[in-house]
Each structure stands twice: as C-alpha cells, then as structure tokens.
Amino acid sequence: MNPKRDHYPEGEALHYSLNRRYRRASIWQTLFFSALVIAILSLAALLYNVIDGAFGYVAFEYKNDPSEFSAKPLDDLSKQELLDILKANLSSGAFTKLENEKPMDTRSKSVLYTLLLERLIQIDTKQTWSMTDSIFRSAKIKAEVAEKYPEAKLEFRSWLTPVFLTTPMSSKAEFAGVRTAILGSLWMVGIAILFALPIGTGAAIYLQEYASKNFLTRIIQTNINNLAGVPSIVYGMLGLAIFVRALEPFTSGSLFGVTDSNGRTILSAGLTMGTLVLPLIIINAQEAIKSVPDSLRQAAFGVGATRWQTVWHHVLPNALPGILTGSILAVSRAIGETAPLIVVGASTFISIDPDGPFSKFTALPIQIYQWTTRAQSEFHSIAAAAIIVLLILLLTLNATAILLRNRVQRKY
Amino acid sequence: MENIQTPEIAIETKNLFIFYGSFAAVSEVNMKIEKQKVTAIIGPSGCGKSTLIRAFNRMNDFVPSSYVTGEILLQGQNLYGRDIDPVEVRRKIGMVFQKPNPFPKSIYENIAWGANINGFKGNMDELVEQSLRGAALWDEVKDKLKKSAYELSGGQQQRLCIARTIAIQPEIILMDEPASALDPISTLRIEELMQELKKNYTIIIVTHNMQQAARVSDYTAMMMLEKDGSRSGTVIEFSETKKIFTNPKDKRTEDYVTGRFG
Ligand SMILES: Nc1ncnc2c1ncn2[C@@H]1O[C@H](COP(=O)(O)OP(=O)(O)O)[C@@H](O)[C@H]1O
Numbered sequence: 001m002n003p004k005r006d007h008y009p010e011g012e013a014l015h016y017s018l019n020r021r022y023r024r025a026s027i028w029q030t031l032f033f034s035a036l037v038i039a040i041l042s043l044a045a046l047l048y049n050v051i052d053g054a055f056g057y058v059a060f061e062y063k064n065d066p067s068e069f070s071a072k073p074l075d076d077l078s079k080q081e082l083l084d085i086l087k088a089n090l091s092s093g094a095f096t097k098l099e100n101e102k103p104m105d106t107r108s109k110s111v112l113y114t115l116l117l118e119r120l121i122q123i124d125t126k127q128t129w130s131m132t133d134s135i136f137r138s139a140k141i142k143a144e145v146a147e148k149y150p151e152a153k154l155e156f157r158s159w160l161t162p163v164f165l166t167t168p169m170s171s172k173a174e175f176a177g178v179r180t181a182i183l184g185s186l187w188m189v190g191i192a193i194l195f196a197l198p199i200g201t202g203a204a205i206y207l208q209e210y211a212s213k214n215f216l217t218r219i220i221q222t223n224i225n226n227l228a229g230v231p232s233i234v235y236g237m238l239g240l241a242i243f244v245r246a247l248e249p250f251t252s253g254s255l256f257g258v259t260d261s262n263g264r265t266i267l268s269a270g271l272t273m274g275t276l277v278l279p280l281i282i283i284n285a286q287e288a289i290k291s292v293p294d295s296l297r298q299a300a301f302g303v304g305a306t307r308w309q310t311v312w313h314h315v316l317p318n319a320l321p322g323i324l325t326g327s328i329l330a331v332s333r334a335i336g337e338t339a340p341l342i343v344v345g346a347s348t349f350i351s352i353d354p355d356g357p358f359s360k361f362t363a364l365p366i367q368i369y370q371w372t373t374r375a376q377s378e379f380h381s382i383a384a385a386a387i388i389v390l391l392i393l394l395l396t397l398n399a400t401a402i403l404l405r406n407r408v409q410r411k412y
Numbered sequence: 413m414e415n416i417q418t419p420e421i422a423i424e425t426k427n428l429f430i431f432y433g434s435f436a437a438v439s440e441v442n443m444k445i446e447k448q449k450v451t452a453i454i455g456p457s458g459c460g461k462s463t464l465i466r467a468f469n470r471m472n473d474f475v476p477s478s479y480v481t482g483e484i485l486l487q488g489q490n491l492y493g494r495d496i497d498p499v500e501v502r503r504k505i506g507m508v509f510q511k512p513n514p515f516p517k518s519i520y521e522n523i524a525w526g527a528n529i530n531g532f533k534g535n536m537d538e539l540v541e542q543s544l545r546g547a548a549l550w551d552e553v554k555d556k557l558k559k560s561a562y563e564l565s566g567g568q569q570q571r572l573c574i575a576r577t578i579a580i581q582p583e584i585i586l587m588d589e590p591a592s593a594l595d596p597i598s599t600l601r602i603e604e605l606m607q608e609l610k611k612n613y614t615i616i617i618v619t620h621n622m623q624q625a626a627r628v629s630d631y632t633a634m635m636m637l638e639k640d641g642s643r644s645g646t647v648i649e650f651s652e653t654k655k656i657f658t659n660p661k662d663k664r665t666e667d668y669v670t671g672r673f674g
C-alpha cells in the first residue's frame with residue numbers, strides 16, 4: 001500500500017490551517033487566563049475589604065478628662081503609676097473584683113492602660129473611617145471632625161492589637177476582645193478532632209483493609225461521599241437533636257456532677273463539628289491508606305504477618321502523615337463554620353473563658369457574625385479585626401498541614 | 413525417573429485449578445517439586461506463572477474473587493485444607509517479589525520485623541547477621557545496619573528481601589521474576605545466591621528469561637495457554653532442565669526455548 005500524502009494540507013493551505021489552530025488556541029488561553037485573573041481579583045478584594053475595615057481613623061471623646069486623674073500625658077505613665085491611679089479612683093469593690101479575676105500587678109501595662117480608659121476616663125466613640133478613607137481623605141476627615149465633634153480626638157488606630165487578642169468580650173467595641181472566642185474555637189476544634197480522628201481513621205481502615213468490595217460497602221461509600229457535601233446547617237440540626245437534647249445528661253455534664261449547665265455546651269458544639277468533619281476525615285484517610293503501595297502489604301504478608309500486623313506496623317504508620325494532613329484540613333473547615341454553632345446554641349455574649357467541656361461557649365465566627373450585625377461602625381471595625389484573626393488561624397492550620405505533608409513525603 | 417532412588421518431595425500439586433471468578437487462569441497442574449532443588453517456571457506472559465507460584469503460599473487469597481480446586485500438598489498436608497491458616501503457610505513458604513520491596517525501615521529492622529511478629533525468641537543480632545550472610549549481603553551492609561533500606565541499590569534491596577525471607581526460616585522460597593527489575597551484574601549475584609540457597613532451601617522461581625532458567629534451575633516447568641482457546645494456562649511439560657532445553661518432548665516447548673515462539 002502506498003502512503004498517500006495528498007490528504008494533508010500543504011503550502012498555503014497548511015499555513016491557513018495552522019493559523020486557525022493557533023487562533024483558537026489563543027482564544028482558549030485568554031479565557032483561562034481571565035478566569036485566573038477573576039479568581040485572584042476576588043481573593044484580593046476579600047483581603048482588601050477585611051484589612052480596610054481593621055485599620056483607620058477613629059474620632060472619640062473622653063467622658064472624663066484625663067487630667068482629672070493624672071497631670072502627665074496618659075502615654076507617659078508607668079505601670080506603677082497606672083496601678084496607683086486605678087487603685088485611687090476605682091471603688092474598692094470594683095478593684096477587689098478585678099484583683100480576684102487576675103492580680104492587678106501581674107497584668108501588663110497595656111492592660112492597665114486599657115482599664116484606665118474603660119473604667120475611669122470612659123471613651124465615647126463618635127465615628128470610624130476605613131483605612132482607604134483615612135489615607136486618601138485624611139484632610140477632609142480632619143475638617144469634618146473639627147466641625148462635627150469639636151471636643152473629639154482623632155486617632156489612626158489598628159483595631160487588631162495584642163490587647164484585642166487577650167481581652168474577653170465587652171459591650172463597648174473599644175474594649176472588646178476575642179480571647180473568649182479564640183479559646184472557644186480552640187476547645188471546639190480540639191474536641192472535634194479527638195472525636196472524629198480516631199473514629200474516622202478506624203472507619204477508613206475498615207473500609208480499605210477489611211471490608212469486602214460488595215454492594216453494601218459501595219452503598220456505604222457513596223453515602224460517606226455524599227455526607228461530606230451536606231450543608232452544615234443540617235449537621236447543626238443533628239447536633240441539636242442528638243447532642244444538645246437526647247444526650248443532654250452527658251453533654252451538660254450532669255452525669256459527672258456538673259449542675260449549672262444545659263446541653264448547649266462546648267462539648268455539644270465540638271461533637272457536632274466532629275460529626276460535620278467526619279466524612280471528610282474518612283475520605284481523606286482512605287486516600288492516605290490507598291496511597292500506601294500494595295507491594296508493602298505483600299512484603300508484610302510474605303513474611304507471615306496477619307492482616308492486623310500489616311495494618312498496624314506498615315499501613316498505618318505510612319498513611320499517618322496523610323491522615324493527619326487530611327484531618328487538619330477538614331478541621332480547618334470546621335473552624336470557620338457558623339451556622340451549626342448558632343443552631344447548637346453558642347452564646348453571643350459571654351466574657352468568661354471556657355474552662356472545660358461543659359462550659360458555655362462562643363467561637364470566632366459567632367463573635368464576628370454578632371459584631372457585624374451591630375449598627376455602630378466601631379463594631380464593624382472589630383469584626384474586621386476578628387476576621388483577620390480567624391484567617392490567620394486558618395492559614396496557620398493549613399500551613400501546618402502542608403508542612404507535615406512535605407516533611408514526611410515518602411518514596412516506596 | 414522411576415529407576416533413580418526416590419527423590420524427596422518438597423511440595424506437590426494435584427489436579428490444581430486456579431480461578432479468578434469464573435475464569436480458570438491455571439488449569440490441571442500436577443507437579444512434584446523436589447526438595448533442595450531449583451525449579452523454574454517458564455512460559456509466555458499471561459500464561460499464569462505468577463498465579464501458580466502465588467498459589468503456593470496462598471498470596472492469591474488477597475484477590476477476593478480467586479479460589480482454587482485440587483490440592484497443594486506440603487508434607488502430605490493440603491495447604492488449602494479447612495484447618496490450615498494461610499499466615500502459617502506464608503511463614504513456611506516465603507516469597508520474594510518481582511520488584512524489590514523492602515520495608516521503609518532500617519536494614520536491621522527489615523529482617524527483625526518478620527522474625528518478631530512470628531515470635532522469634534533467639535538472639536536477634538545473630539539472626540540478622542546470619543540472614544544477611546545467607547543472602548550474600550553482610551559485607552556490604554554490616555557498617556550501616558541502622559541506615560534505611562532505601563539507601564541500598566536495587567540489587568542489594570532484592571538480596572535484603574531474600575535475607576528477610578530466610579530469616580523466618582521457611583522450607584521453600586518462592587521467587588517471582590526476582591531479577592527482572594535488576595541490571596545484569598545484580599542479576600548474576602542473585603543467580604549465584606540461588607545456588608547457595610538451594611543447599612538449605614527448596615526454590616521455585618518464575619522467570620521469563622530462558623538463559624536464566626537454563627543457568628540456575630535443576631527442573632523446569634513449561635507453561636502455555638491451553639490450545640482450546642480458553643485462555644487458561646497449564647504446565648505442558650515438566651522435567652529436568654537439561655531435557656527441556658536439549659530434548660523437549662512437546663513441540664511448543666521446543667519452539668519456545670529455541671526462540672521460535674510467535
Ligand atoms: N488479580 C487478578 N484478577 C483477575 N485476573 C487476573 C489477576 N491476576 C492475573 N489475572 C489473569 O490471570 C492470567 C494469568 O496471569 P499471571 O499469572 O499474572 O501471568 P504471568 O505471570 O504468567 O504473566 C492472565 O490472563 C491475567 O489477566
């Protein structure tokens with residue numbers, strides 16, 4: 001058979017056809033590039049929006065003149081001087097109460113300073129501005145403040161401060177912090193992981209290593225995959241029905257002698273979050289177990305190991321980094337979840353640190369949600385600051401997961 | 413063979429069929445494999461060599477759809493009998509795989525692990541040294557026993573796998589194309605090692621390399637797909653390696669060993 005070459009274009013026709021192919025390729029390339037640009041822009045817009053709110057000018061008035069308390073400018077006061085002022089001016093009852101919460105002389109200077117502002121001088125915030133406005137319309141803002149609030153001071157402020165991280169909730173935005181919320185989130189995530197990691201890993205091991213591949217296991221597998229996509233509010237309803245209500249004696253701690261609590265505890269929230277991430281953890285663990293090569297299992301069986309010895313000594317240790325990475329990623333989803341917590345009954349105003357699984361609790365996303373619904377603009381500013389805290393927490397978790405994955409990557 | 417003094421039989425198959433689901437990958441195999449000899453299984457790809465050798469230590473159990481009919485007898489006991497524990501079978505009949513697959517552990521642990529899980533009570537250091545010497549690897553690794561097995565070359569890894577197998581003191585060692593992933597020099601070392609090993613062990617080796625079979629084995633089983641179009645493999649000729657290569661009975665064996673197989 002002679003090869004026929006005349007079916008393919010040559011010369012002019014070839015050029016024409018090539019040009020058409022390149023044109024089509026470049027159209028698609030441009031489309032893909034635009035998709036990438038849109039994705040990056042929306043991400044940038046999100047970050048900008050958050051940061052924009054967390055920094056900026058604030059106009060405020062002192063209810064009581066600082067000079068009533070100190071001859072020196074407030075910024076120059078030493079820790080001891082601050083302490084003396086507080087002691088002299090607070091009612092003895094109020095001082096003792098603070099002393100009991102945490103001894104005054106063990107508190108940092110910035111905390112004492114904040115107390116002075118909060119309790120004695122008392123701040124009245126008039127208005128806040130976004131970072132962009134503060135930078136680009138600085139002169140105008142100053143004029144506006146001078147006209148509208150002649151008494152007020154204008155200050156460029158970062159709402160995200162060490163004090164913000166370490167103080168509990170307060171009804172005044174200037175003195176509110178996210179400590180209670182951070183602790184609540186950490187407790188919740190801890191409980192969720194303690195609950196979901198062993199169960200999820202166990203289920204994954206069973207499915208991968210023991211279960212025979214039949215109709216039933218296929219149904220179970222499909223269900224797990226679908227559960228991973230169920231909206232989180234549904235898990236909230238589940239948590240409410242099971243953990244808050246049905247298991248109340250357990251989750252409220254009354255079984256263990258705790259009396260002052262109902263089922264709306266941090267334990268219920270943690271278990272709900274654990275249930276929420278369980279399907280994800282199972283799926284991730286299955287993937288990790290699958291990625292342990294069969295040659296390793298055969299090696300173990302080949303020297304007379306039982307299934308369990310093979311799993312325990314070889315499959316599990318080699319899958320563990322993957323399982324942990326997957327679990328951290330799954331849990332970082334839980335940290336940002338709000339809806340289930342609302343359903344399970346997070347407290348919106350709480351200033352006592354959670355001290356155990358049976359505490360009432362709040363969490364970062366709840367706090368953020370609550371602040372954004374307030375009318376006053378200073379609450380929006382601290383909401384933005386809290387969002388930054390939440391994002392940093394998430395990024396830290398994800399970075400840990402990625403580091404873990406890269407560190408222990410194995411070649412078999 | 414009848415006129416020679418009766419050879420000692422290590423393992424014997426009787427009317428053995430091996431199925432994957434309803435597909436008989438191997439059918440009607442009857443072999444008596446002699447003790448402390450090297451028996452080679454040769455044949456074209458897909459004729460069931462791996463399936464057959466894996467049946468000897470019940471590694472096929474891990475393929476859910478697989479099952480066997482007939483018998484494999486080790487000292488008169490059917491390995492597929494009701495009261496036989498496959499874990500025990502695998503301790504008595506060790507296996508070396510096609511691709512070297514050491515554990516991702518130290519060289520020392522690679523050998524100690526199998527011994528440990530099987531309840532070894534002797535001196536572990538001695539066992540490790542003995543096994544490594546037995547696999548002709550000791551001199552190369554004695555100074556780095558704590559190093560990862562992955563730092564060894566492919567040929568060394570394969571010898572480590574052999575050492576790991578002899579550490580559990582099996583009676584039979586199965587090798588499924590143990591040198592097919594290795595360079596010629598490493599291959600040669602494995603072949604030399606087999607000559608050493610057969611002093612203490614019965615060796616069954618699958619190979620697609622005819623020269624290798626001719627060099628290392630005492631007996632050779634020639635496998636082919638059945639002529640009836642069922643795609644089922646069987647042993648068409650089994651005798652002394654010399655006979656298979658110089659004076660085969662079956663025309664197909666002759667074609668295959670002389671390279672005329674299409
Ligand atoms: N796990 C399995 N499941 C189903 N069929 C298999 C499996 N392993 C091998 N087979 C089939 O069995 C036959 C023999 O395969 P194998 O024993 O690997 O041949 P060889 O080792 O001689 O190349 C082939 O037809 C192959 O497709």
Ligand SMILES: [Mg+2]
Binds near residue numbers: 461462463
């Ligand atoms: Mg094979």
